[in-house]
Amino acid sequence: MQEDFRLIVDLVSVLAAAAAGGLLAALCRQPVLLGYLVGGMVVGPAGLGLIKELIQVETLAQFGVAFLLFALGVEFSLAELKKVQLISLGGGGLQIALTILGTALVSVGFGWVSSPPQGVFLGAILSLSSTAVVLKCLMERGETETPHGQVMLGILVVQDLALGLMLAVLPALEQPAETIGVAVITALIRIGLFAAGAVAAGIWLIPPLLRLLARTESKELFLLGVIALCLGIALLTEHLGLSIEMGAFVAGLMISEVEYADQTLTYVEPLRDIFATLFFASIGMLIDPFFLWQNLELILQLVLLVFVGKFAIVTPLVKIFRYPWKTALIAGLGLAQIGEFSFVLASEGQAMGLVSRRVYLLILGTTAVTLVLTPFVMRLVPKLLELSWVRAILEDRDVAIAVAEKLPQENHIVICGYGRVGRNLVRLVQEHGYPLVVIEQSESRIQQLREAGVAYVYGNAASLHVLETAGVDRAQSLAITLPDPMSTRLCLKRALELSPELDLVVRADRDKDIEILYQLGAREVVQPEFEASLELATHLLIGMGLSPNNMQKEMQEIRDRHYLDLRPERSPDDVTRELQLATQDMNSRWYAMPVESPLIGMTLEEADMRYLTGVSLMAIRRADGTEVDYPDAQTILAKGDRLLIVGEAEEMAAFDELAKGDTTIPADNNPCHWLIVSDDSPAIDRSLAELDIRRLYSVQIQAIRRDGKFMRFPDGSMQLQPGDRLLLCGSSSALNQLQPLISPGNTCKFIPAVSIIKAIESEVLKEYVPIDSLRE
CATH class of the missing domain: 1.20.1530.20 (Na+/H+ antiporter like fold)
Incomplete structure (x- = not known):
């Protein structure tokens, strides 16, 4: 040759x-x-x-x-x-x-x-x-x-x-x-x-x-x-x-x-x-x-x-x-x-x-x-x-490296990431005079924040301790503009653990992450390329004579449908495959619903499992073999369902108790509220069994947040400590009677658990930062 x-x-x-x-x-x-x-x-x-x-x-x-x-x-x-x-x-x-x-x-x-x-x-x-x-x-x-x-x-x-x-x-x-x-x-x-x-x-x-x-x-x-x-x-x-x-x-x-x-x-x-x-x-x-x-x-x-x-x-x-x-x-x-x-x-x-x-x-x-x-x-x-033990070790060591001298204490906005999108977002929020904190882990960007006089927390935004330092539990809203999909998911989930009612908007670099972020609890997910398409279309069509109000309404409907009109059409098998690949990086499992589960026949909105247990539901596999990927709030749980859930080991254990009926589900008219145990509370150092809150007040303690750890459905041997945050569910009158025992001198506003997902129709962040301004 x-x-x-x-x-x-x-x-x-x-x-x-x-x-x-x-x-x-x-x-x-x-x-x-x-x-x-x-x-x-x-x-x-x-x-x-x-x-x-x-x-x-x-x-x-x-x-x-x-x-x-x-x-x-x-x-x-x-x-x-x-x-x-x-x-x-x-x-x-x-x-x-x-x-x-x-x-x-x-x-x-x-x-x-x-x-x-x-x-x-x-x-x-x-x-x-x-x-x-x-x-x-x-x-x-x-x-x-x-x-x-x-x-x-x-x-x-x-x-x-x-x-x-x-x-x-x-x-x-x-x-x-x-x-x-x-x-x-x-x-x-x-x-x-x-x-x-x-x-x-x-x-x-x-x-x-x-x-x-x-x-x-x-x-x-x-x-x-x-x-x-x-x-x-x-x-x-x-x-x-x-x-x-x-x-x-x-x-x-x-x-x-x-x-x-x-x-x-x-x-x-x-x-x-x-x-x-x-x-x-x-x-x-x-x-x-x-x-x-x-x-x-x-x-x-x-x-x-x-x-x-x-x-x-x-x-x-x-x-x-x-x-x-x-x-x-x-x-x-x-x-x-x-x-x-x-x-x-x-x-x-x-x-x-x-x-x-x-x-x-x-x-x-x-x-x-x-x-x-x-x-x-x-x-x-x-x-x-x-892995839970690896995350526990990392969280114990992953604390804020440096913190600005003065941080807002409540009703502020937390912005995770100070890249190109984060910088634009900070500028827009500052123009309207709202208090904010930026979480960033780049030394050069932290120096830029110092020079600009912006409150900051230097650390990993996916760390529970760093989020607590930024006051996420007292914040009004949070925006996540991190470049790493895994860090974005962790930051979102942990922020909601600290504050389940948080108004949370997330940037998604990839369109395949949109539904996952919504399922994990994001109120709004912004995809920069799709937002650019919407703005270009709005400008062109208004120039052709269409009504600006009608165009804005149409574009908002596309956003409300999670950009489905713009995403490439995929077969159910492709969606399932993407979902399985995405959940590989998260702690997930398929859970078989108990035959006599009280959740059977309820919608996901009524079950409110994320708020009550911390798990996120990604997919449902029906008894006949059909699969519902990324189910919406009106999806009804049925007998024989297998659920793909994501969460920590203790959150999955809490969901197991909820699904088996070992814990009660708050009625539609029962509000749930996070309440902090104050330093002067008479309940300090007393066990839950001794306080007997459920029998005396008809109020159930669904969870306790303590030192960065999230404990669902605590047992009677646990003693309350100053600074504990309790998730209490019961009638409004019962919660008002219980408040002097837990947090004397404080007044609270109770929010019904079932309405948490659909509450606040006009999201705060949208009122002063147009979502389309988050584009790259």
């Missing part, structure tokens, strides 16, 4: 194998990345041996990483990099140094290597994590803009920069100390000169060049110019002793500050995806399954050592830089692998005699296994964080 035709056959074979592997992985509901690796393994030299031109395929696969990092640079931007510059430079640098130092000490101490330079070399290999794999996982989950995504990408950027320094120092490792010093200084000078040149080009060269290309109005010419720019800078960095990938990333950063960044990203994304697939398949071709099997025990030990070691280094470092425990844990687990650039170092080290062939293959096998496991680890992290 002709040599040039052989390369074409090899490329087609790799892409076909990757496509088949990715399809199989998707059908098995596994990360498609795993399918690409397995596909490469099957057609590679250790598999069927279909690929003959391995070097040429690997060379083309380098384009995949280059385009991945180029796209990352375009999306990341210098402004985004600046937000995490401390953890990037400080944390990333410390992580590399500690990994190298720890690996060198352990490897020399246990005799794994014969000299300290070899230990340093091994540490350099282990210090690098996989930019390509982590970035792919974050993009698939839509988490590149989240705090943990920004932290991981910032550290990865520093690791990629360090690769050039490592390659420069590598030949001098066996030389005297002064030779190593010269190599380091030379490499730093090269990096500094390149950085200065990149900044200058980004200011004076790149913008006019892109404007010239855009002026031609030729998509092909614009794409060709961008690709030539990206690969040209990548080749320049390779010539300077850095990596091609780092040059591509810097090229993306330079373009990110130009007005054509979005257009560039749109054009490059298809090429990025194809070449990235080729790259992951080429990694699979390097994996020798027979060698892995023969050394399986040793490789698994090394994999465990890498995961535990890097997790133990990264997690404390992120926490030291004042990030929440959740961010630290996700970053620690997400970076606990060996990166694809380690292949480059390992190959250079073997050529220079720093490692033997067997050690090289062990490094290769360990790296491959960690890359395969990383997507699974990233998918398991949300489930791990949802």
